[in-house]
Amino acid sequence: MKKINNSASLLLSAFLLAGIFVICGCVDDPVAMDYYNDLDKIKGGQKPTPPVMDTLSLEPLSGDGYPVVITFSSDGIDGPGGPDGAFDPDSGTNNNLSYFFYGSTTDPASFDDGSRYYDEIYYIGYITDTEAGDDPKDVTIFIHSGFSGEIWFWITSWDGGRESDHSNVESVTIP
16 A cells, blocks of 8 residues: 555656646746837847948859949948948947848838848848948858849848848849
8 A cells, every 4th residue: 555655646746746847837928029129128228220232233253153242331420311321329339230131032122011121031141340341341242143133132230239220222133
């Protein structure tokens, strides 16, 4: 009889322990969609302004791809309409910014939701302000020679906590 009681108490303990794990697993529910709009809860404070894409040019076929050169400005110097190019209002400079590059074979003007501009599906890569050098900054992206059609590009700036609105969108046609 003692052996049955030990087995029953062991089984009951296992069920109680499993119940506690299930309850603890449900405590960490996802946060509401507007949670990250509260500047006190995220790093970065105010979001930076976006860089300005000056030109987008297609270079002649080189090796296995077409070089697309994106020239953009991020000096953050105030112009008549506010900062021209990327500017981090929290630090007062653009030295701490990174620039995220996005591209799509679909015109982003057709996106049904503005958040699609930041979707990782369209993310190409990034460069820091230090790596990019002085204005105007040039970044070259290679498009495989097997592709032909129109590609749209845009840029955002990131201060380590928040991502800016997207820059102007420009397109290039690959022959």
